[in-house]
Amino acid sequence: MRRTVPRPRAAALAAARAVALAAVLAALLGLAAPPAAAEGKVDPTGPPFDLSPPLPHSISFTVDTSVARDELVLLTGAKGAAEALGRLKASRAFSLGVERGGGSVDDMTGRLVTAAAGTPDALAASWIPRAASFAGVLSSFETEGGPDATLLARRIASVLPPSPAVSARLRLVPLLGAGGYEEVLLDEDGSTTYLFADLPRLVRTGGIDEAPPQEAMLGVLRAAAARAWQELFAASFRKPAAWPTVPASDFDALLASSVAEGPATLFLFPDEFFPLSVVLEEPITRAFGRWNTAAELLLDGKLKDPDRSDVLANATRGEFWGRYGAIVGAAMAEAIVRSAGRDAYVKALAAGPRAVASLYVSAGKGPKGFALSKRVKKALEKAPPG
8 A cells, every 4th residue: 555645743753763762771671661642541643552551462573674785785886796696695585575576586686786787677777766765765774763663563562452462573674676566575484574665666766756764764664564464463363253254245345344454554644644533534534435335335235246346346446545445444443542442442353343333433533524324334233144
């Protein structure tokens, strides 16, 4: 899912980093980490992540820039190209990332070697003018990314149901041309979950669209955190019978997709865009309008199966705001956490999408345009089919 939102305010970013750094120091010194906001509450002006209660999950999040650094040495023909090539060939992370994207290690190293020799192919040639921007983002990761990644790890844990307890070691590896059609690819290797971020896709360079290195770095981290949450939730909590497992093109499929995408979508917004109901009321209202229309079509027994499939697909495709199912899921998640609390929300997540939607109806507070339609509310009162 592409991010279309700019960087967080400097003050919000500084506060977030301070909290994350305090948590790291507290862990090293054996002290209790201070809460991010008032005990048991979410900051009404900040993101809807309640980090104050003890969390049962153990999640670490680190960043490894060494692979991308070596790729840049070869791409630009800088000093030490031979040594960089040797490190890449021996790198487990490099081989996993390239192969996970459907590529070949030999092809990728060959492409970089030809660039170093001054005869790049078309793809490598398109990266060379962007090399300085990529290097700036890597520098931002190395100087500032650690506390940000630690904070995101705690946020991931905060929107997972309490049981079973999850233990995960997340390692973000930025790459040039990770391959495939995704911005962030995931692969598990032993006890480590690798998140391979495709820098050319995620980092916009050139003209007025180019983001400062710090902003671009945060965008990559947010995309990786969203992908990590999806994987951890699906692996441990998106289970039958609470969550539908049989592919279908019905109302419950739309609801399940929206609820599951909601928390992941929250990670894609910079901190200054919260509360979403205030900052982004108009586009979210449009998303709810489209979602209610789609839900009512799927509740109509007269709609043919191919048309149902199209309705469901339209909720999850297109540019950021076009994926209205995920936008509705994010707005529901934020409203529930702010009004009913994090514990109520994660328990509802474990109980299934209907539990989340029902809790939203009873506890969610937001603009009038964020309401589920009367027909949808009636459907929630009935038992799901099957």
